[in-house]
Ligand code: HEC
Protein backbone atom coordinates (compact mmCIF):
# COMPACT_ATOMS: atom_id res chain seq x y z
CA UNK A 1 0.00 0.00 0.00
CA UNK A 2 1.51 3.28 -1.01
CA UNK A 3 0.81 6.28 1.08
CA UNK A 4 0.83 9.77 -0.16
CA UNK A 5 2.88 12.52 1.28
CA UNK A 6 1.59 15.96 1.00
CA UNK A 7 1.85 19.47 2.17
CA UNK A 8 -0.15 21.94 4.03
CA UNK A 9 -1.33 24.88 1.97
CA UNK A 10 -4.71 26.93 1.38
CA UNK A 11 -5.97 29.14 -1.32
CA UNK A 12 -4.62 29.25 -4.79
CA UNK A 13 -2.43 32.21 -5.49
CA UNK A 14 -2.35 34.13 -8.72
CA UNK A 15 -1.35 32.22 -11.77
CA UNK A 16 2.13 33.26 -12.80
CA UNK A 17 2.69 31.60 -16.16
CA UNK A 18 1.64 33.12 -19.43
CA UNK A 19 1.30 30.32 -21.96
CA UNK A 20 -1.43 28.55 -20.15
CA UNK A 21 -5.13 28.41 -20.76
CA UNK A 22 -7.74 25.78 -21.27
CA UNK A 23 -7.78 23.65 -24.37
CA UNK A 24 -4.27 24.24 -25.65
CA UNK A 25 -2.63 21.07 -24.43
CA UNK A 26 -0.84 18.66 -26.68
CA UNK A 27 1.97 16.13 -26.48
CA UNK A 28 4.64 18.79 -26.57
CA UNK A 29 3.38 21.04 -23.79
CA UNK A 30 1.55 18.64 -21.46
CA UNK A 31 4.82 17.41 -20.02
CA UNK A 32 6.26 17.55 -16.57
CA UNK A 33 9.07 19.85 -17.68
CA UNK A 34 6.67 22.23 -19.35
CA UNK A 35 4.16 22.34 -16.53
CA UNK A 36 6.18 21.95 -13.35
CA UNK A 37 6.28 25.65 -12.44
CA UNK A 38 2.70 26.45 -13.23
CA UNK A 39 0.55 27.77 -10.44
CA UNK A 40 -2.81 26.45 -9.44
CA UNK A 41 -5.87 27.67 -11.40
CA UNK A 42 -7.63 30.43 -9.49
CA UNK A 43 -11.10 30.28 -10.94
CA UNK A 44 -12.37 27.31 -8.94
CA UNK A 45 -14.82 26.96 -6.09
CA UNK A 46 -13.11 24.81 -3.44
CA UNK A 47 -14.82 21.42 -3.28
CA UNK A 48 -16.85 22.00 -6.44
CA UNK A 49 -16.04 18.49 -7.66
CA UNK A 50 -16.34 16.63 -4.36
CA UNK A 51 -17.93 13.20 -4.75
CA UNK A 52 -21.14 12.18 -3.00
CA UNK A 53 -21.16 10.20 0.28
CA UNK A 54 -19.27 9.82 3.54
CA UNK A 55 -16.08 8.26 2.25
CA UNK A 56 -15.10 7.03 5.69
CA UNK A 57 -13.43 3.74 4.79
CA UNK A 58 -10.00 2.65 3.50
CA UNK A 59 -8.07 5.85 4.14
CA UNK A 60 -4.68 5.79 2.34
CA UNK A 61 -5.76 2.88 0.18
CA UNK A 62 -5.91 2.99 -3.59
CA UNK A 63 -9.67 3.49 -3.88
CA UNK A 64 -9.61 2.58 -7.57
CA UNK A 65 -8.91 -1.07 -6.83
CA UNK A 66 -12.56 -1.37 -5.77
CA UNK A 67 -14.10 1.77 -7.25
CA UNK A 68 -13.10 1.10 -10.87
CA UNK A 69 -15.46 -0.32 -13.46
CA UNK A 70 -14.16 -3.85 -12.81
CA UNK A 71 -13.91 -3.52 -9.05
CA UNK A 72 -16.22 -4.72 -6.28
CA UNK A 73 -17.64 -1.21 -5.97
CA UNK A 74 -18.22 -0.76 -9.71
CA UNK A 75 -21.60 0.78 -8.91
CA UNK A 76 -19.64 3.81 -7.77
CA UNK A 77 -16.76 4.52 -10.14
CA UNK A 78 -14.45 7.19 -8.77
CA UNK A 79 -12.40 9.15 -11.27
CA UNK A 80 -10.13 10.90 -8.76
CA UNK A 81 -9.43 9.90 -5.16
CA UNK A 82 -6.80 10.51 -2.53
CA UNK A 83 -6.02 10.69 1.13
CA UNK A 84 -3.99 13.72 2.13
CA UNK A 85 -1.38 13.41 4.89
CA UNK A 86 0.90 15.93 6.45
CA UNK A 87 4.08 14.00 5.74
CA UNK A 88 5.45 10.89 4.10
CA UNK A 89 5.02 9.02 7.36
CA UNK A 90 1.26 9.45 6.81
CA UNK A 91 0.50 9.81 10.51
CA UNK A 92 -1.81 12.80 10.45
CA UNK A 93 -4.45 13.36 7.80
CA UNK A 94 -5.05 16.93 6.65
CA UNK A 95 -8.80 17.62 6.74
CA UNK A 96 -9.72 20.59 4.58
CA UNK A 97 -6.76 20.18 2.23
CA UNK A 98 -7.77 20.99 -1.32
CA UNK A 99 -6.57 19.06 -4.35
CA UNK A 100 -6.88 20.71 -7.72
CA UNK A 101 -6.63 18.76 -10.95
CA UNK A 102 -6.41 19.91 -14.50
CA UNK A 103 -7.01 17.40 -17.26
CA UNK A 104 -5.74 17.22 -20.79
CA UNK A 105 -8.70 19.17 -22.15
CA UNK A 106 -7.99 22.00 -19.72
CA UNK A 107 -10.91 21.26 -17.35
CA UNK A 108 -10.11 21.96 -13.72
CA UNK A 109 -11.45 20.11 -10.68
CA UNK A 110 -11.36 20.99 -6.98
CA UNK A 111 -11.86 18.54 -4.13
CA UNK A 112 -11.60 19.18 -0.41
CA UNK A 113 -10.52 16.45 2.03
CA UNK A 114 -13.02 15.30 4.66
CA UNK A 115 -12.19 14.83 8.34
CA UNK A 116 -10.18 11.69 7.52
CA UNK A 117 -8.21 13.52 4.85
CA UNK A 118 -10.09 11.61 2.13
CA UNK A 119 -11.37 13.21 -1.05
CA UNK A 120 -12.81 11.82 -4.27
CA UNK A 121 -14.75 12.74 -7.35
CA UNK A 122 -17.00 10.97 -9.81
CA UNK A 123 -16.83 13.72 -12.40
CA UNK A 124 -15.63 12.56 -15.82
CA UNK A 125 -12.04 13.26 -16.80
CA UNK A 126 -11.05 14.17 -20.34
CA UNK A 127 -8.26 12.16 -21.89
CA UNK A 128 -5.83 12.59 -24.73
CA UNK A 129 -8.18 11.19 -27.32
CA UNK A 130 -5.38 10.67 -29.83
CA UNK A 131 -4.51 7.69 -27.61
CA UNK A 132 -8.01 6.22 -27.42
CA UNK A 133 -11.44 6.81 -25.96
CA UNK A 134 -11.73 9.28 -23.09
CA UNK A 135 -13.59 6.53 -21.19
CA UNK A 136 -10.32 4.63 -21.01
CA UNK A 137 -8.20 5.89 -18.13
CA UNK A 138 -5.10 5.01 -20.12
CA UNK A 139 -5.71 8.25 -22.00
CA UNK A 140 -6.08 10.41 -18.90
CA UNK A 141 -3.32 12.83 -18.15
CA UNK A 142 -3.44 15.45 -15.51
CA UNK A 143 -1.59 18.07 -13.53
CA UNK A 144 -2.36 18.30 -9.82
CA UNK A 145 -1.80 20.79 -7.00
CA UNK A 146 -2.15 20.44 -3.25
CA UNK A 147 -3.50 23.53 -1.49
CA UNK A 148 -3.41 23.57 2.32
CA UNK A 149 -2.00 25.23 5.41
CA UNK A 150 -1.33 28.60 3.83
CA UNK A 151 0.40 27.60 0.62
CA UNK A 152 0.04 25.67 -2.57
CA UNK A 153 2.31 23.08 -4.14
CA UNK A 154 2.28 21.50 -7.56
CA UNK A 155 2.66 17.77 -7.82
CA UNK A 156 6.00 17.48 -9.58
CA UNK A 157 5.18 14.46 -11.66
CA UNK A 158 2.38 13.72 -14.09
CA UNK A 159 2.32 9.96 -14.37
CA UNK A 160 0.07 8.34 -16.88
CA UNK A 161 -2.89 6.61 -15.30
CA UNK A 162 -2.65 3.72 -17.73
CA UNK A 163 -1.10 0.33 -17.30
CA UNK A 164 -3.47 -0.70 -14.56
CA UNK A 165 -6.03 -3.45 -14.69
CA UNK A 166 -9.06 -1.27 -14.34
CA UNK A 167 -9.81 2.28 -15.41
CA UNK A 168 -9.10 4.36 -12.37
CA UNK A 169 -7.13 7.22 -11.00
CA UNK A 170 -5.45 7.59 -7.64
CA UNK A 171 -3.07 10.19 -6.27
CA UNK A 172 -0.91 7.36 -4.98
CA UNK A 173 0.31 7.13 -8.53
CA UNK A 174 2.28 10.30 -8.07
CA UNK A 175 4.19 8.62 -5.31
CA UNK A 176 5.85 5.95 -7.36
CA UNK A 177 9.34 4.45 -6.94
CA UNK A 178 10.36 5.57 -3.47
CA UNK A 179 7.15 7.32 -2.57
CA UNK A 180 8.82 10.70 -2.59
CA UNK A 181 7.30 12.32 -5.62
CA UNK A 182 4.45 14.70 -5.68
CA UNK A 183 3.12 17.28 -3.30
CA UNK A 184 5.01 17.68 -0.08
CA UNK A 185 5.27 19.50 3.16
CA UNK A 186 6.06 23.03 2.15
CA UNK A 187 4.00 25.18 4.44
CA UNK A 188 5.49 28.56 5.24
CA UNK A 189 5.28 27.66 8.95
CA UNK A 190 8.62 27.18 10.69
CA UNK A 191 9.80 23.62 11.19
CA UNK A 192 10.77 23.88 14.86
CA UNK A 193 8.81 25.97 17.29
CA UNK A 194 11.81 28.14 18.10
CA UNK A 195 15.52 28.54 17.40
CA UNK A 196 18.27 30.09 19.52
CA UNK A 197 19.60 33.43 18.25
CA UNK A 198 23.16 32.07 18.12
CA UNK A 199 24.90 28.72 18.54
CA UNK A 200 22.82 26.92 15.91
CA UNK A 201 23.37 23.18 15.62
CA UNK A 202 23.30 21.16 12.42
CA UNK A 203 21.87 18.16 14.19
CA UNK A 204 19.36 19.90 16.44
CA UNK A 205 18.12 22.71 14.24
CA UNK A 206 19.27 22.50 10.64
CA UNK A 207 18.74 18.85 9.81
CA UNK A 208 15.07 18.90 10.91
CA UNK A 209 14.45 21.79 8.51
CA UNK A 210 16.16 20.03 5.62
CA UNK A 211 14.41 16.76 6.46
CA UNK A 212 10.99 18.32 6.54
CA UNK A 213 11.24 20.76 3.63
CA UNK A 214 13.85 19.31 1.28
CA UNK A 215 13.72 15.58 2.03
CA UNK A 216 10.92 14.74 -0.36
CA UNK A 217 13.28 15.40 -3.26
CA UNK A 218 16.90 15.86 -2.21
CA UNK A 219 17.57 12.34 -0.93
CA UNK A 220 20.47 9.93 -1.56
CA UNK A 221 20.35 7.57 -4.52
CA UNK A 222 18.65 7.72 -7.88
CA UNK A 223 15.85 10.26 -8.13
CA UNK A 224 15.06 10.27 -11.81
CA UNK A 225 11.39 9.82 -12.57
CA UNK A 226 10.62 8.06 -15.82
CA UNK A 227 7.64 9.62 -17.44
CA UNK A 228 7.37 7.30 -20.37
CA UNK A 229 8.38 8.31 -23.87
CA UNK A 230 11.59 10.31 -23.55
CA UNK A 231 10.39 12.48 -20.73
CA UNK A 232 12.52 11.95 -17.62
CA UNK A 233 12.95 14.34 -14.77
CA UNK A 234 15.53 14.37 -11.96
CA UNK A 235 13.62 15.65 -8.98
CA UNK A 236 16.64 15.27 -6.71
CA UNK A 237 19.00 17.24 -8.94
CA UNK A 238 22.24 15.59 -7.80
CA UNK A 239 21.78 17.15 -4.38
CA UNK A 240 21.40 15.09 -1.21
CA UNK A 241 20.31 17.30 1.67
CA UNK A 242 19.86 14.35 4.02
CA UNK A 243 23.63 14.13 4.47
CA UNK A 244 26.07 16.88 5.34
CA UNK A 245 28.86 15.97 2.97
CA UNK A 246 26.95 14.24 0.20
CA UNK A 247 26.48 10.60 -0.67
CA UNK A 248 27.29 7.91 -3.22
CA UNK A 249 24.71 5.17 -3.40
CA UNK A 250 25.23 2.20 -5.68
CA UNK A 251 22.15 0.67 -7.25
CA UNK A 252 22.19 -1.95 -10.00
CA UNK A 253 25.81 -1.25 -10.81
CA UNK A 254 25.47 2.51 -11.07
CA UNK A 255 26.85 4.88 -8.46
CA UNK A 256 24.66 7.90 -7.83
CA UNK A 257 26.96 10.55 -6.38
CA UNK A 258 25.31 13.58 -4.84
CA UNK A 259 26.49 16.79 -3.23
CA UNK A 260 25.56 17.65 0.37
CA UNK A 261 24.44 20.83 2.12
CA UNK A 262 28.06 22.01 2.47
CA UNK A 263 28.30 22.69 -1.26
CA UNK A 264 25.36 25.08 -1.40
CA UNK A 265 26.33 27.44 1.41
CA UNK A 266 28.63 30.45 1.36
CA UNK A 267 30.00 30.99 4.87
CA UNK A 268 31.66 34.34 4.10
CA UNK A 269 28.54 35.83 2.50
CA UNK A 270 25.58 33.78 3.77
CA UNK A 271 23.05 35.61 1.60
CA UNK A 272 24.99 34.59 -1.49
CA UNK A 273 24.39 30.92 -0.66
CA UNK A 274 22.89 28.91 -3.48
CA UNK A 275 20.58 27.43 -0.90
CA UNK A 276 18.80 30.78 -0.62
CA UNK A 277 18.94 31.60 -4.31
CA UNK A 278 16.82 28.50 -4.84
CA UNK A 279 14.45 28.60 -1.91
CA UNK A 280 13.62 32.20 -1.10
CA UNK A 281 10.86 34.09 -2.85
CA UNK A 282 10.42 31.43 -5.49
CA UNK A 283 13.01 31.97 -8.15
CA UNK A 284 13.55 29.11 -10.51
CA UNK A 285 13.66 26.13 -8.22
CA UNK A 286 12.37 22.67 -9.04
CA UNK A 287 11.12 22.50 -5.46
CA UNK A 288 9.49 25.92 -5.60
CA UNK A 289 9.45 28.72 -3.07
CA UNK A 290 9.83 28.03 0.62
CA UNK A 291 10.42 31.19 2.58
CA UNK A 292 10.42 34.92 2.60
CA UNK A 293 13.38 36.60 4.30
CA UNK A 294 11.63 36.92 7.68
CA UNK A 295 10.87 33.22 8.08
CA UNK A 296 12.27 31.56 11.24
CA UNK A 297 13.64 28.59 9.24
CA UNK A 298 15.45 30.98 6.93
CA UNK A 299 16.88 32.99 9.82
CA UNK A 300 18.11 29.82 11.55
CA UNK A 301 19.78 28.57 8.37
CA UNK A 302 21.37 31.94 7.72
CA UNK A 303 22.75 32.14 11.25
CA UNK A 304 24.11 28.58 11.05
CA UNK A 305 25.88 29.44 7.79
CA UNK A 306 27.29 32.65 9.27
CA UNK A 307 28.67 30.57 12.15
CA UNK A 308 30.58 28.40 9.68
CA UNK A 309 27.95 25.82 8.58
CA UNK A 310 29.50 23.22 10.88
CA UNK A 311 28.43 19.63 11.20
CA UNK A 312 27.83 20.25 14.89
C1 HEC B 1 -11.81 -2.95 -0.75
C2 HEC B 1 -12.74 -2.25 -1.61
C3 HEC B 1 -12.94 -0.76 -1.39
C4 HEC B 1 -11.97 0.20 -1.27
C5 HEC B 1 -10.45 0.05 -1.29
C6 HEC B 1 -12.67 1.46 -1.16
N1 HEC B 1 -14.02 1.26 -1.20
FE1 HEC B 1 -15.46 2.69 -1.12
N2 HEC B 1 -16.89 1.28 -1.20
C7 HEC B 1 -16.66 -0.06 -1.38
C8 HEC B 1 -17.95 -0.74 -1.49
C9 HEC B 1 -18.14 -2.22 -1.74
C10 HEC B 1 -18.93 0.25 -1.37
C11 HEC B 1 -20.44 0.10 -1.48
C12 HEC B 1 -20.76 0.29 -2.96
C13 HEC B 1 -22.23 0.36 -3.24
O1 HEC B 1 -22.96 0.78 -2.38
O2 HEC B 1 -22.57 0.03 -4.37
C14 HEC B 1 -18.24 1.50 -1.18
C15 HEC B 1 -18.87 2.72 -1.03
C16 HEC B 1 -18.23 3.94 -1.02
C17 HEC B 1 -18.90 5.22 -0.96
C18 HEC B 1 -20.40 5.44 -0.83
C19 HEC B 1 -20.77 5.17 0.61
C20 HEC B 1 -20.29 6.31 1.48
O3 HEC B 1 -19.32 6.10 2.21
O4 HEC B 1 -20.86 7.39 1.41
C21 HEC B 1 -17.94 6.17 -1.02
C22 HEC B 1 -18.13 7.67 -1.01
C23 HEC B 1 -16.67 5.50 -1.12
N3 HEC B 1 -16.89 4.14 -1.11
C24 HEC B 1 -15.45 6.13 -1.21
C25 HEC B 1 -14.22 5.46 -1.18
C26 HEC B 1 -12.94 6.14 -1.21
C27 HEC B 1 -12.74 7.64 -1.34
C28 HEC B 1 -11.99 5.17 -1.14
C29 HEC B 1 -10.47 5.36 -1.07
C30 HEC B 1 -9.98 6.15 0.04
C31 HEC B 1 -12.68 3.90 -1.08
N4 HEC B 1 -14.02 4.12 -1.11
C32 HEC B 1 -12.03 2.68 -1.04
C33 HEC B 1 -15.44 -0.69 -1.46
C34 HEC B 1 -14.21 -0.08 -1.35
Ligand code: HEC
Nearest residue numbers: 213214216217234235237239264274275278284285286287
Ligand atom coordinates in the same frame (compact mmCIF):
# COMPACT_ATOMS: atom_id res chain seq x y z
C1 HEC C 1 9.67 18.90 -4.99
C2 HEC C 1 11.05 18.59 -5.07
C3 HEC C 1 12.04 19.52 -4.40
C4 HEC C 1 12.06 19.95 -3.10
C5 HEC C 1 11.11 19.62 -2.00
C6 HEC C 1 13.23 20.76 -2.97
N1 HEC C 1 13.88 20.83 -4.16
FE1 HEC C 1 15.63 21.75 -4.53
N2 HEC C 1 15.57 21.16 -6.48
C7 HEC C 1 14.57 20.42 -7.03
C8 HEC C 1 14.83 20.27 -8.44
C9 HEC C 1 13.92 19.54 -9.43
C10 HEC C 1 16.02 20.92 -8.73
C11 HEC C 1 16.74 21.05 -10.10
C12 HEC C 1 16.20 22.25 -10.84
C13 HEC C 1 16.70 23.50 -10.22
O1 HEC C 1 17.92 23.74 -10.23
O2 HEC C 1 15.88 24.24 -9.68
C14 HEC C 1 16.48 21.48 -7.46
C15 HEC C 1 17.64 22.18 -7.29
C16 HEC C 1 18.08 22.70 -6.10
C17 HEC C 1 19.33 23.39 -5.92
C18 HEC C 1 20.39 23.59 -7.01
C19 HEC C 1 21.24 22.35 -7.02
C20 HEC C 1 22.29 22.36 -8.11
O3 HEC C 1 23.39 21.92 -7.83
O4 HEC C 1 21.98 22.79 -9.22
C21 HEC C 1 19.40 23.78 -4.63
C22 HEC C 1 20.53 24.54 -3.95
C23 HEC C 1 18.18 23.31 -3.98
N3 HEC C 1 17.40 22.67 -4.90
C24 HEC C 1 17.89 23.52 -2.66
C25 HEC C 1 16.75 23.04 -2.02
C26 HEC C 1 16.48 23.22 -0.61
C27 HEC C 1 17.40 23.92 0.39
C28 HEC C 1 15.27 22.62 -0.37
C29 HEC C 1 14.50 22.57 0.93
C30 HEC C 1 14.28 23.82 1.59
C31 HEC C 1 14.79 22.07 -1.63
N4 HEC C 1 15.73 22.35 -2.59
C32 HEC C 1 13.61 21.38 -1.80
C33 HEC C 1 13.49 19.88 -6.39
C34 HEC C 1 13.19 20.08 -5.06
